[in-house]
Amino acid sequence: MLEKNKAIQLTEETAREWLKKRGVEVKDIAELVYYLQEKYHPSLSIEDCLENVERVLSKREVQNAILTGIQLDILAEQKKLEEPLQSIIEVDEGLYGVDEILAFSIVNIYGSIGFTNYGYIDKQKPGILAKLNDKSSGQCHTFLDDIVGAIAAAASSRLAHRAADIE
Ligand code: MG
Numbered sequence: 001m002l003e004k005n006k007a008i009q010l011t012e013e014t015a016r017e018w019l020k021k022r023g024v025e026v027k028d029i030a031e032l033v034y035y036l037q038e039k040y041h042p043s044l045s046i047e048d049c050l051e052n053v054e055r056v057l058s059k060r061e062v063q064n065a066i067l068t069g070i071q072l073d074i075l076a077e078q079k080k081l082e083e084p085l086q087s088i089i090e091v092d093e094g095l096y097g098v099d100e101i102l103a104f105s106i107v108n109i110y111g112s113i114g115f116t117n118y119g120y121i122d123k124q125k126p127g128i129l130a131k132l133n134d135k136s137s138g139q140c141h142t143f144l145d146d147i148v149g150a151i152a153a154a155a156s157s158r159l160a161h162r163a164a165d166i167e
Contacts, residue, residue, distance in 0.1 A: 015063035018070045022141070024148055028128035029053045032152035035126050036117050037159055044159075052155040052162075062106050062151065069102055069143030077140040092135075092142040103146035110157035117153035122146070 002010065019026075033049035041048075056062055075081050076089040088096050107114040125133055132145040 011060065011063045011067065012058065015066040016057065019066060022070055022073070022139075022144055023131070024128060024144065026050065026053055026057070029148060029152050029155070031127050032121060032129065032149070033155045033159065035124075036121060036152065036156045040160065041163055048159065049155065052159045053151060055158060056106070056109075056151050056155045059109060061109060062154070065102050065106050065150075066147055069099065069147045073140045073143050076142065089142050090140060092140075096142075099143045099146045102143060103150035106147065106150035107153050107157075110154050110161065113160060114150075114153045114157040117156045118150055121149045121152060 016026075027046075027050065030046055030049035030053050033052060034044065034046055037049070038044050072081070072089060076086060079086060079090070081089060087093075092099075103118070104115075107118045121129065129145055129149055131137075132141040132148065
């Protein structure tokens with residue numbers, strides 16, 4: 001077992017590493033933010049989107065959600081969960097909903113417009129979200145797809161709030 005300070009220190013590093021390991025680059029999430037926000041901010045650059053994603057990723061609540069969700073995805077892939085949770089997560093059972101609730105802990109941070117963005121992107125599934133939802137990959141991303149959508153939604157809200165403050 002790690003001592004407390006070491007565990008805290010490892011959280012951000014590991015959350016970022018695991019996203020990468022599961023096929024999600026920060027740039028992929030920034031592209032989702034761009035997709036959500038370009039119509040409202042005509043001069044928006046991908047760098048603005050990247051910066052907002054970085055700020056969201058630096059939050060402890062977000063790192064905790066990433067670690068928890070990806071861990072469950074990996075255990076489901078390795079068939080190491082107990083039933084019935086193993087089957088529920090492995091087949092991404094529609095009525096389960098805990099993946100979305102975990103994602104809401106991320107969306108919540110930047111207030112209620114985040115939920116609109118989250119709902120929209122979850123329906124459209126652009127870019128990396130389409131890839132994560134491709135069941136033919138053999139990988140389990142039951143939690144990760146919602147987490148990535150939530151990070152993009154939170155970063156979009158952050159960007160929108162800041163733009164509003166400037167105007
Ligand atoms: Mg899901």
